[in-house]
Amino acid sequence: MIREKTKTIGRILLSIVIILLLFSSNTFAHSGRTDSNGGHRDNKNASGLGYYHYHHGYGPHLHPNGVCPYETPEKTTIPEPVDVSSVMINSMDNTVLEVGAETVLSAAIYPSDAENKSITWSSSDINVAIVSEDGMVTAINPGSAIITAKSSNGKTNSITLNIDEKAKPVSTVTEEQASSEQETQEMIETNSNQDESGSSVLGYGVVAAIVAWFLLRKKKK
Secondary structure (H helix, E strand, C coil), X not given: CHHHHHHHHHHHHXXXXXXXXXXXXXXXXXXXXXXXXXEEECCCCCCCCCCEEECCCCCCECCXXXXXXXXXXXXXXXXXXXXXXXXXXXXXXXXXXXXXXXXXXXXXXXXXXXXXXXXXXXXXXXXXXEECCCCEEEECCCEEEEEEEEECCCCXXXXXXXXXXXXXXXXXXXXXXXXXXXXXXXXXXXXXXXXXXXXXXXXXHHHHHHHHHHHHHHHHC
């Protein structure tokens, strides 16, 4: 019994040794040092991988498509573009403009690291107010116009502007000017009265002369 067990164990150990020898001969039995690429020539093809294979810390292997199967290249992570979440037109001191007046609007994009920060400006009524691509607003006619800022992905913000008629300057008259104008008016009225009186006297004189001439002529007859 003991002999049979010993023989059995011996056969098992022998089989293990043979397997190890076969594996080592197929895998590692080749000559040559590795080069700067981590591989070397195997002229006898002892590895069964051809006449050139790689090691660099691993068993003999090939690099299909130039990529080592034991080393996974680091993936380059490309950050996704940040979209605009909101647009905010900066506040104005006065939203009422006179016809012909101009003002510049500006808008902020959120978040600040958004990829595309372009803004498109528009007016709801170009007959009342127009706006340039840079946010310059020009008041055209009285009325109300909604000025809108729009981001590249459609986010918007608006502000209402009221356009009034241009105020006419009010002239101020001093007391001295008023007194001078009053005196001038009185002088005009006085001269007018004098002209009327003179005309009346002249008229009476002409009539009297005609009557006297008529009477004198009658006496001579």
